[in-house]
Amino acid sequence: MGRLTRLLAVLCVAVALLPACSATRPEPVTLRVLASSELADLAPVLADMRADTGVELQLDLRGTVDAANALTPGDYRHDLAWLSSDRYFQLKLMKSGYTGSKPLSTPIMLSPVVIGVNHATAERLRASGPVSWADIADRAAAGELQFAMTDPRRTNSGLAALVGVATAAAGTGQALRPEDVTCNRLRGLFAGHKLTADTSTGLVDEFVAHQSELDALVSYESVLLSLNDSGKLAEPLEIIYPADGIIQSEYPLLLLDPAKRAAYDRVVDWLRSEPVQQQIMERTARRPINPDVPRSPQLRAATGNALYFPDQPKVIDTLLANYDAAGARPPGHVIFLLDFSGSMRGARITALRTAFADLTGTGEASFARFYQGEQFTIVRFGGRVLAEREFAADDPADLAALRAFVGTDSFDDSTAVWSTVDHAYDLAGAITATDARRPVSIVLMTDGLSNTGLTADDFRARHRARASPVPTFVIRVGEADAAELAHATTATGGRVVDAGADALPAAFKEIRGCR
Amino acid sequence: MSMEEPSLAVRPRPAPFFLRRTFLRRFTPVASLAAVGLVALLLSGNLLLPLERLVTLEGAMGTNSDFFNDDRVRELLFRHHMRVQVTRQGSRESATGDLGSFDFVFPSGQPAAELVIQRQRAEEKHNSEYRPFVTPIVLATYREYAETLRDAGVATPQATFGFGRPYFYDLNMGGFLDLVRAQKSWDDLNGRAHGVTNGNKVLAQTTDLCTSNGAATYLGLVSYLTHGRVPTSEQDAVDFATEIKPLLRDQGLPADAPETYFVPEGRGIAPIMVIYEHQYLAHQLRHRERSGELDDDRVLLYPSTAFLTQPKFVALNKDADELGKLLVTDRGLRRRALELGFRVLNPDAMASSEQLSGFLAKRRVPEPFPATDTRAVLPDVPLLETMISVVGDCPPVVPK
Numbered sequence: 011m012g013r014l015t016r017l018l019a020v021l022c023v024a025v026a027l028l029p030a031c032s033a034t035r036p037e038p039v040t041l042r043v044l045a046s047s048e049l050a051d052l053a054p055v056l057a058d059m060r061a062d063t064g065v066e067l068q069l070d071l072r073g074t075v076d077a078a079n080a081l082t083p084g085d086y087r088h089d090l091a092w093l094s095s096d097r098y099f100q101l102k103l104m105k106s107g108y109t110g111s112k113p114l115s116t117p118i119m120l121s122p123v124v125i126g127v128n129h130a131t132a133e134r135l136r137a138s139g140p141v142s143w144a145d146i147a148d149r150a151a152a153g154e155l156q157f158a159m160t161d162p163r164r165t166n167s168g169l170a171a172l173v174g175v176a177t178a179a180a181g182t183g184q185a186l187r188p189e190d191v192t193c194n195r196l197r198g199l200f201a202g203h204k205l206t207a208d209t210s211t212g213l214v215d216e217f218v219a220h221q222s223e224l225d226a227l228v229s230y231e232s233v234l235l236s237l238n239d240s241g242k243l244a245e246p247l248e249i250i251y252p253a254d255g256i257i258q259s260e261y262p263l264l265l266l267d268p269a270k271r272a273a274y275d276r277v278v279d280w281l282r283s284e285p286v287q288q289q290i291m292e293r294t295a296r297r298p299i300n301p302d303v304p305r306s307p308q309l310r311a312a313t314g315n316a317l318y319f320p321d322q323p324k325v326i327d328t329l330l331a332n333y334d335a336a337g338a339r340p341p342g343h344v345i346f347l348l349d350f351s352g353s354m355r356g357a358r359i360t361a362l363r364t365a366f367a368d369l370t371g372t373g374e375a376s377f378a379r380f381y382q383g384e385q386f387t388i389v390r391f392g393g394r395v396l397a398e399r400e401f402a403a404d405d406p407a408d409l410a411a412l413r414a415f416v417g418t419d420s421f422d423d424s425t426a427v428w429s430t431v432d433h434a435y436d437l438a439g440a441i442t443a444t445d446a447r448r449p450v451s452i453v454l455m456t457d458g459l460s461n462t463g464l465t466a467d468d469f470r471a472r473h474r475a476r477a478s479p480v481p482t483f484v485i486r487v488g489e490a491d492a493a494e495l496a497h498a499t500t501a502t503g504g505r506v507v508d509a510g511a512d513a514l515p516a517a518f519k520e521i522r523g524c525r
Numbered sequence: 526m527s528m529e530e531p532s533l534a535v536r537p538r539p540a541p542f543f544l545r546r547t548f549l550r551r552f553t554p555v556a557s558l559a560a561v562g563l564v565a566l567l568l569s570g571n572l573l574l575p576l577e578r579l580v581t582l583e584g585a586m587g588t589n590s591d592f593f594n595d596d597r598v599r600e601l602l603f604r605h606h607m608r609v610q611v612t613r614q615g616s617r618e619s620a621t622g623d624l625g626s627f628d629f630v631f632p633s634g635q636p637a638a639e640l641v642i643q644r645q646r647a648e649e650k651h652n653s654e655y656r657p658f659v660t661p662i663v664l665a666t667y668r669e670y671a672e673t674l675r676d677a678g679v680a681t682p683q684a685t686f687g688f689g690r691p692y693f694y695d696l697n698m699g700g701f702l703d704l705v706r707a708q709k710s711w712d713d714l715n716g717r718a719h720g721v722t723n724g725n726k727v728l729a730q731t732t733d734l735c736t737s738n739g740a741a742t743y744l745g746l747v748s749y750l751t752h753g754r755v756p757t758s759e760q761d762a763v764d765f766a767t768e769i770k771p772l773l774r775d776q777g778l779p780a781d782a783p784e785t786y787f788v789p790e791g792r793g794i795a796p797i798m799v800i801y802e803h804q805y806l807a808h809q810l811r812h813r814e815r816s817g818e819l820d821d822d823r824v825l826l827y828p829s830t831a832f833l834t835q836p837k838f839v840a841l842n843k844d845a846d847e848l849g850k851l852l853v854t855d856r857g858l859r860r861r862a863l864e865l866g867f868r869v870l871n872p873d874a875m876a877s878s879e880q881l882s883g884f885l886a887k888r889r890v891p892e893p894f895p896a897t898d899t900r901a902v903l904p905d906v907p908l909l910e911t912m913i914s915v916v917g918d919c920p921p922v923v924p925k
Contacts, residue, residue, distance in 0.1 A: 097778050100778060101778075104918070109920035110920075111622045112736070114612065115781075116782075117781050117782050117784075117785070120785075120788065120790060122790075122793075140722075181724070182726075183708070183710040183724050183725045183726040184708070184725075184726050184775050184777075185775065185776065185777025185778070186777075253722065254724060255724070255725070256793070258790070258793070258794055260781045260782075260785070262781065271612060272610070275610070275612065279594075297788070297789075297790060298788070299784070299785070299788060301784075301787040301788045301789070301808075302815075305789055310789075312790075312792075312793060313790050313793045314793055315723045315724075315725055315793050315796075316793055316794050316795070317725070318725065318726075318775070318776050318777040318778075319777045319778040320777050320778070321774065321777045321778045321779075
């Protein structure tokens with residue numbers, strides 16, 4: 011329309027008395043915007059917007075989850091909302107059973123939630139190939155990686171990270187379903203979560219103050235890049251785009267008051283125009299939604315694959331509840347009962363040892379890894395208890411001893427499953443007596459029929475009498491009696507996982523974090 | 526619809542005495558008359574424009590809002606004393622929301638347009654439809670993903686004479702849906718051979734089923750391929766929808782916008798996205814124009830069984846009728862639609878692909894060939910609505 015405008019302008023000058031030609035800039039408008047806190051960095055851009063379009067955006071800054079919680083259809087207190095992501099808001103609408111039309115929403119820019127780590131940590135992580143969230147969880151569980159992350163109950167960056175790591179931990183390649191989050195597989199990762207805040211901007215300040223004690227910061231790519239440029243860090247953070255996936259933020263602008271549509275359209279058109287997108291990229295290190303704007307060198311890196319985001323509110327509720335509970339409870343004590351009857355020889359015992367290599371940090375990096383503060387009792391049994399010993403996850407020498415303990419080649423001829431489980435409840439009682447707050451659980455791995463000692467019925471009767479809250483989980487291999495195992499253990503609050511020899515490590519991982 | 530003076534973006538400057546309010550109040554009527562006379566004497570034709578009333582039309586649009594947001598289209602309409610303000614909405618949302626503030630709706634496909642027409646008829650309100658152009662839905666992806674699907678035996682490159690590499694693939698939709706149903710991940714397929722590392726399950730992502738016509742059309746396609754026919758009763762529709770629900774919902778929350786396909790980060794956001802063909806062609810045309818090259822990364826998968834979606838312009842009043850007529854008859858607007866990648870229809874409403882073909886050839890953009898042998902059929906609007914509600918867990922649409 012440029013040519014025409016010029017033409018009309020000429021005409022206006024020629025006939026300067028025409029009323030139509032008196033300057034008609036759009037009416038100045040002020041819009042109240044509920045905005046994610048990190049959008050404070052757009053202030054200079056918004057000043058330009060006001061000059062160019064006559065629209066002033068007054069930002070009311072909050073954590074994104076807090077902001078979404080403040081948005082109630084039919085009772086909006088703002089004209090627009092500008093959130094780093096509206097996923098939580100969408101889930102909230104779903105949960106509330108809202109049936110009206112959703113606010114118009116237009117993505118403005120992009121920034122993935124990723125992790126920035128110091129150089130030494132990055133080197134160590136990269137030693138074994140592309141870095142995944144599983145690697146990060148593994149190092150955090152080992153006490154070698156301490157990170158800062160915002161509160162997922164209040165902010166998008168925290169929630170996105172929580173959903174992202176939970177999706178990666180479930181490893182299904184799909185959006186999380188309720189059955190994927192029944193156990194908390196993120197305790198190992200969160201053993202390294204040492205610093206938190208209610209907003210991502212608040213977290214940056216805290217991180218700067220405590221940078222010497224921390225190895226990593228989970229946040230938006232844009233926040234990490236801006237922090238690196240700020241000169242506030244002794245050493246810049248290296249950005250890792252985890253290979254098992256990221257969550258992208260699209261910064262949608264939502265129209266809450268339909269009466270403000272004209273101004274909204276003006277704002278959206280302006281924000282998505284090439285020069286403005288360029289300016290946003292240069293000032294805030296966010297990625298333009300406009301494909302025509304070439305990415306600056308620091309934004310040329312591929313972001314990795316976005317994980318599918320769950321569309322069931324219940325999944326988010328469970329994840330947040332797990333996060334809450336984990337914060338409130340100390341690390342647990344797990345009693346492993348390992349069947350060392352003769353039938354375990356060969357492939358099965360090899361698989362068992364692989365599982366414990368992974369769990370103790372010498373095998374494949376894993377979310378299931380034993381984490382800081384956890385304690386274990388390992389019991390090898392056949393027709394009786396062959397040996398038992400306690401280990402602590404904090405001590406690498408202890409973990410090496412644990413592997414040697416499981417590596418012992420000494421098998422028995424018979425199998426006393428229920429006497430051994432009953433014995434484990436004696437051990438559990440002793441642990442609880444010395445430390446009442448420490449959660450205790452029992453994991454039984456067996457491949458055969460119980461052929462000596464207590465019967466399943468005997469065990470159930472004795473368990474009822476104990477009224478113990480300690481659950482027993484079972485990894486069932488080979489010929490073990492599924493019905494009997496299920497009957498006896500569900501009464502304790504546990505459950506049975508079936509595993510062939512090759513799936514034994516996976517079965518141990520599946521049971522981790524269940525209580 | 527509103528009538529107003531044309532508004533011109535002229536920077537404010539200190540007003541000379543003759544523009545000050547008191548002066549103008551007394552002098553303007555006289556001066557205007559004089560000026561009108563002067564201009565009328567000196568100029569003719571289009572230059573009279575600023576003195577005529579400008580009609581502003583408000584429209585609710587689907588993805589084809591690209592058309593009215595285009596500078597050239599705005600200019601052409603201005604010559605016809607029209608200004609169009611569009612609100613971009615998912616088609617179904619446009620069709621089911623409040624129509625009171627709109628002069629026209631232009632959803633991306635028939636079902637939504639038909640809903641609007643039904644609603645208008647029920648209320649005995651103005652409605653007339655125009656069909657200026659069509660464009661099919663396609664599965665937009667990236668070369669390495671298309672090649673991975675080719676290795677998996679479900680994609681075949683289309684012959685594109687004169688271009689070194691394929692830009693379009695025929696997708697065996699049945700085979701593709703089998704992969705989705707089997708929950709294969711890209712890593713399970715031979716992705717690595719083409720540089721793909723992705724543990725996500727193979728599926729085509731869509732925007733919100735409840736609000737987007739493209740997503741609803743894809744749903745119709747998946748259902749047709751799964752069941753071999755359209756549902757014929759309410760119970761049928763519920764059963765069909767329940768069966769295909771996982772195929773469409775494994776993606777979790779829907780994609781934000783089809784346009785993320787075109788950003789450099791797109792392949793990480795969604796390796797396969799359901800979009801409209803015109804969006805891709807417009808992108809390639811622009812890419813060619815800006816850089817002289819084609820975008821070599823992005824390719825399209827054409828479902829072996831296809832719908833032709835037909836955006837219908839529905840005028841809700843007489844002023845909008847004028848716009849509708851222009852869309853189907855004005856040469857400039859029709860030419861521009863072509864440039865934006867649409868398959869422009871002849872006035873007899875048959876697709877005229879020769880036009881597109883010649884146009885693309887001139888710009889050295891390869892021409893795609895949608896499947897013509899097998900055509901899927903969409904169910905009736907009420908049954909499609911039922912299916913959308915079941916699969917998307919959307920609130921059902923009750924015509925007001």
